[in-house]
Amino acid sequence: MAGRFWDPDGARYGIPTYPFRMAPAGLATRRQLRATGLRPGGQEVAAQLLWFSHRYRRKGCPPVRVAYLYRVDQARAVRPMTPRKWAALAKANAARRICPECRTDAGYVIPTSLGMCVACAHPEEQRAA
Known part of the structure; x- marks a missing residue:
């Protein structure tokens, strides 16, 4: 099943796509960026992760989940709370x-x-x- 979502050049899905837990180094989700004190900072989505999850199956919808990835080198520091x-x-x-x-x-x-x-x-x- 992992091969189905392997599209690093973005030919099938429009943006580079990787299976769950197979993202290359230098890319992170919003939650991962936040854990390190960073935010996307206005950059576009660089890639996405796709995976099957029967936990979130809804009637008429495929059980495919998505997580968007952002480049860590373009991320900015989180703004401090005033x-x-x-x-x-x-x-x-x-x-x-x-x-x-x-x-x-x-x-x-x-x-x-x-x-x-x-x-x-x-x-x-x-x-x-």
Whole structure:
């Protein structure tokens, strides 16, 4: 199966394509770049990884996953967080903890599936306990 995704010159897929875990040195995914303190910095996708994954199979879609690769030598350093960015992030995280029903700080991030704190979503269970 690995031979199916081997296209280093990009003739079949349009950009150089490699099977999973067979990317050449000097290329990295966004996550790998971030782990080393780098970011793509506006560069175009240099290559891609393709692999089969039955874990993410959806009806009518082939179970092929993709990860885009960027050149490490053209990557730039991650921009440092400014005090204003830290403040905005803290404010956004605090807003995720406020229950829209009772307007109190729940002490945890409100689950999007409930849309409110657990005490407001299931009041009968809170009285029993």
